[in-house]
Amino acid sequence: GENVEQHPSTLSVQEGDSAVIKCTYSDSASNYFPWYKQELGKRPQLIIDIRSNVGEKKDQRIAVTLNKTAKHFSLHITETQPEDSAVYFCAASPGGDNFNKFYFGSGTKLNVKP
Amino acid sequence: NAGVMQNPRHLVRRRGQEARLRCSPMKGHSHVYWYRQLPEEGLKFMVYLQKENIIDESGMPKERFSAEFPKEGPSILRIQQVVRGDSAAYFCASSPKDSTSGNTIYFGEGSWLTVV
Numbered sequence A: 001g002e003n004v005e006q007h008p009s010t011l012s013v014q015e016g017d018s019a020v021i022k023c024t025y026s027d028s029a030s031n032y033f034p035w036y037k038q039e040l041g042k043r044p045q046l047i048i049d050i051r052s053n054v055g056e057k058k059d060q061r062i063a064v065t066l067n068k069t070a071k072h073f074s075l076h077i078t079e080t081q082p083e084d085s086a087v088y089f090c091a092a093s094p095g096g097d098n099f100n101k102f103y104f105g106s107g108t109k110l111n112v113k114p
Numbered sequence B: 001n002a003g004v005m006q007n008p009r010h011l012v013r014r015r016g017q018e019a020r021l022r023c024s025p026m027k028g029h030s031h032v033y034w035y036r037q038l039p040e041e042g043l044k045f046m047v048y049l050q051k052e053n054i055i056d057e058s059g060m061p062k063e064r065f066s067a068e069f070p071k072e073g074p075s076i077l078r079i080q081q082v083v084r085g086d087s088a089a090y091f092c093a094s095s096p097k098d099s100t101s102g103n104t105i106y107f108g109e110g111s112w113l114t115v116v
Helices: none
Strands: A002-008 A010-014 A019-025 A032-038 A044-049 A054-060 A062-067 A072-077 A087-092 A108-113 B005-007 B010-013 B019-024 B030-036 B043-050 B053-056 B063-069 B075-079 B088-096 B111-115
Touching: A010 A019, A019 A087, A019 A108, A032 A062, A044 A054, A044 A062, A072 A087, A087 B010, B005 B088, B019 B088, B019 B111, B030 B075, B043 B075, B053 B111, B075 B088, B075 B111
Parallel strands: A010 A108, B010 B111
Antiparallel strands: A002 A019, A019 A072, A032 A044, A032 A087, A054 A062, A062 A072, A087 A108, B005 B019, B019 B075, B030 B043, B030 B088, B043 B053, B063 B075, B088 B111
8 A cells, every 4th residue: 555754753943944844655656645734632734735747836835846756745835934833744645446545644743933 | 614523522431431433524525534643643544434335444443443424414433442542533534526536635623532
């Protein structure tokens, strides 16, 4: 089955700096890659996603890049703010009959220092 | 449009008791998923259901755990004879029926189970 690895496990940045979180996946059939933000005690919330026919997607301060050949994708947050502090999870969906089955990375705890 | 509804939000059970967690998907969604999140860890897939049908239960422990999504009513995740290791947050998610590959799934607020 699919294996998603996420790095780093913790990331501390100064307010205003950029943050980058990287994920790799193993199943070349995976074709949908969402990113979720989870605040303490809350549900994971979708912040951005990318499909395999696209190399990059941007939404204000958040961008995601996908390299299908290398099987890795990254989340970029620019001009970080204290409210960006949370745990971020990447995920991969393998498509086919299991196109709604998600495999999650282990999470990155982002701390934005004011 | 109400989101994915889960209850109870918090549940405390003694070892050996049963836990029942309920999930009502978003309106118009016919696919339900259960994920487990242990403290300080990521989300692990447990089971994927459609109405009256278990599609994939490869992430479910073989014993004590079961799930259903009846024709009427919410999806239920049932844990029998709970042990301390079952303490976790259980998240339900739903997605619409869609023939295209890759669907966004929407999570409920979670049910936090504590076994004492």
